[in-house]
Amino acid sequence: MRTVSIRWRLTVLYTGILMAILIILGSLVYVLLHFSLMSQMERELQTKADEVLKSTKVVSTLPFFLRQIVLPDVEVFAAPDIYLQIVIKSGEIVARSQNLGSYSLPIDPKIFRSVLQGNSIFHTFNIDNEEFRVLVKPVRVDEEIVGILQVARPLKGVDLAMRRLQTILLVGGLLSLLLSLVLGRFMSGRALAPIKHLTAEAKSIGKERDFQRRVRYSGPPDELNELAVTFNQMLAGLEEAYQRLTDSLSLQQRFVADASHELRTPLTSIQGNVDFLLQLDQKDPKLQKEVLLDISAETQRLSRLVKELLTLAKADSGLKLNLTELKIAPVLEEVVRQARFLEKGQNFILSLEAAEGVVLRVDPDYFKQMLYIFLDNGFKYTPPGQSFSFQVKREGEELGLIFQDEGPGIPEKDLPHIFERFYRSEASRTGEGAGLGLAIAKWIIEQHGGKIKVESEENKGTTFFITFPMHQQK
Ligand code: ADP
Numbered sequence: 001m002r003t004v005s006i007r008w009r010l011t012v013l014y015t016g017i018l019m020a021i022l023i024i025l026g027s028l029v030y031v032l033l034h035f036s037l038m039s040q041m042e043r044e045l046q047t048k049a050d051e052v053l054k055s056t057k058v059v060s061t062l063p064f065f066l067r068q069i070v071l072p073d074v075e076v077f078a079a080p081d082i083y084l085q086i087v088i089k090s091g092e093i094v095a096r097s098q099n100l101g102s103y104s105l106p107i108d109p110k111i112f113r114s115v116l117q118g119n120s121i122f123h124t125f126n127i128d129n130e131e132f133r134v135l136v137k138p139v140r141v142d143e144e145i146v147g148i149l150q151v152a153r154p155l156k157g158v159d160l161a162m163r164r165l166q167t168i169l170l171v172g173g174l175l176s177l178l179l180s181l182v183l184g185r186f187m188s189g190r191a192l193a194p195i196k197h198l199t200a201e202a203k204s205i206g207k208e209r210d211f212q213r214r215v216r217y218s219g220p221p222d223e224l225n226e227l228a229v230t231f232n233q234m235l236a237g238l239e240e241a242y243q244r245l246t247d248s249l250s251l252q253q254r255f256v257a258d259a260s261h262e263l264r265t266p267l268t269s270i271q272g273n274v275d276f277l278l279q280l281d282q283k284d285p286k287l288q289k290e291v292l293l294d295i296s297a298e299t300q301r302l303s304r305l306v307k308e309l310l311t312l313a314k315a316d317s318g319l320k321l322n323l324t325e326l327k328i329a330p331v332l333e334e335v336v337r338q339a340r341f342l343e344k345g346q347n348f349i350l351s352l353e354a355a356e357g358v359v360l361r362v363d364p365d366y367f368k369q370m371l372y373i374f375l376d377n378g379f380k381y382t383p384p385g386q387s388f389s390f391q392v393k394r395e396g397e398e399l400g401l402i403f404q405d406e407g408p409g410i411p412e413k414d415l416p417h418i419f420e421r422f423y424r425s426e427a428s429r430t431g432e433g434a435g436l437g438l439a440i441a442k443w444i445i446e447q448h449g450g451k452i453k454v455e456s457e458e459n460k461g462t463t464f465f466i467t468f469p470m471h472q473q474k
Helices: 006-054 109-116 156-206 223-279 285-316 330-341 363-382 439-446
Strands: 058-060 069-070 085-088 093-096 122-128 130-141 144-154 324-327 347-352 357-362 387-395 398-405 451-457 461-469
Touching: 006 109, 006 130, 006 144, 006 156, 058 363, 085 130, 085 357, 109 130, 130 156, 156 223, 223 285, 285 347, 285 439, 324 330, 330 357, 357 363, 363 398, 363 439, 363 461, 439 451
Parallel strands: 347 387
Antiparallel strands: 058 069, 085 093, 085 144, 122 130, 130 144, 324 357, 387 398, 398 461, 451 461
16 A cells, blocks of 8 residues: 655645745735835825925915915925925915926825815825825915925835845745755654654564564653553563463364373274184183173273263363253262262262252253262272262352362372373372363363362372352342
8 A cells, every 4th residue: 555654744744834834924024014114104204294394484464365475495305205296275286396307296186185174195106107105285374274295205115125025035935945844854754763663673573473572662751662662562462372372272282192092092902802802712701701891891981081072172162051050959969879889898978968958050961970070089099998978068158069088199299280181190090080080070160150179198088179159049
């Protein structure tokens, strides 16, 4: 995708802002200077007119129409760029400064009338493409207006000054804009350099898929620094997720390898027994039966293993158990009844009274599977003549199931691992289990919102404490 770089956009934006400021400022300077030059010129015209009018005199004290009015000698007041003209009421020009030559200052009839009524008026007129500013004032004799005085000055000077200012503003403005473009590009380039650096680092990390790497950024604690820190935090998160993925992948590979190994053992044994049967002398039914019993035991072991693997596969696929409220006492009694045939002369102590009337939220099939695992282990590991007990206790809002045996106990080094899949302690390697029972039991307990603890002492026995939240009865 073609993008317009931030660098250019920033430069153009700043130059645009500068342009707007320059236009406003330039216009203001232009207008103010023009105003100031014009008012200075008008003040000068005013002063000049006042000087001329002051010198208007009346000689003799005869009645008005016979009086001698001495008009000022305009030549005294005229300057090379100041033109004077006096016009009397009748419209006759009675005095003119010489610098006017053959020209006379034009008289606008409207202005003429207005001035004869006593007003002073400024106006601008044009002769031969040259502009003049004119002040027209009434000429009074004894409070009576006898004519008008026109004082004019060319606007050449003001125009020249304004044109110069225009040129200065235009050239200066353009130069400033050019400078702003160049400097702006340079400055925004500098400001964006850290982002460029961060982008390059991020690109290279993405390309190499090296989530252990972190972007290096050494700058003041500003927004960019925050960006770098956030980016690194994200990388840490990615690294962790990636690690988890790798771990769970290798865990799964191990699970498949262990499962295949466990499945192979009974299959090899069955295969060996079948081969043996095929070669066996038909007349030895006792041996035949022995081999068949062996095959049957191995087949049972195989089917139990397959069932366990299936449960774990379901657990891994995120299966949620179907929990329903259930009176738990009958469930416990049923499983105990089924497990009784595992007894081999142990002293089995049962105490289920506390479960009477208790309702738990359970998935009955899985709950029974879990109970069976502990009963099976208890009878398996408790030697004949020793005690194995299954007790139920209420503890506040919880129901506790306690399986306590006087078996060989679990070595301390094995205790942290017994809930792992395929884990069997050295001492029990010869047993028929594949080391999946406790892993399955723990998953089922957790699915029911329960907890499990184990205490064990070698040569003394093992106790499993399991607790479940009791369902509140209404
Ligand atoms: P298995 O099906 O092989 O018994 P488990 O997951 O049930 O597998 O148990 C894992 C290991 O924990 C067993 O191999 C055994 O070493 C140990 N274990 C479990 N229960 C007991 C017990 N009651 N007494 C002694 N050791 C036990």
